[in-house]
Amino acid sequence: MRLILAILLPFLVFFTIGKPFQGILCLILQITLIGWIPAAIWAVYALSQYNTDKKIAQAHGRE
Numbered sequence: 001m002r003l004i005l006a007i008l009l010p011f012l013v014f015f016t017i018g019k020p021f022q023g024i025l026c027l028i029l030q031i032t033l034i035g036w037i038p039a040a041i042w043a044v045y046a047l048s049q050y051n052t053d054k055k056i057a058q059a060h061g062r063e
Contacts, residue, residue, distance in 0.1 A: 002047055010036075010043035017050045 006013045011030055014023030030039040 003044065006043035006047050007040050010039040013043040013047055017046065019046070022046070 002013055002016060005016070011023045011027035014020065014026055026039050026042060029035040029042075
């Protein structure tokens with residue numbers, strides 16, 4: 001679900017993963033039509049990093 005959100009509304013992904021400052025920057029980038037593609041790529045990358053960090057934390061028993 002977050003992956004679809006990352007493509008359609010990239011700035012919202014940052015708010016759902018707890019990075020509101022990056023969400024605001026992404027929204028500013030997303031406002032331009034040309035900036036939508038880089039914003040979507042950035043959101044997908046940040047989401048994959050978030051998921052990886054969560055898996056690492058679970059493997060170490062922190063979560």
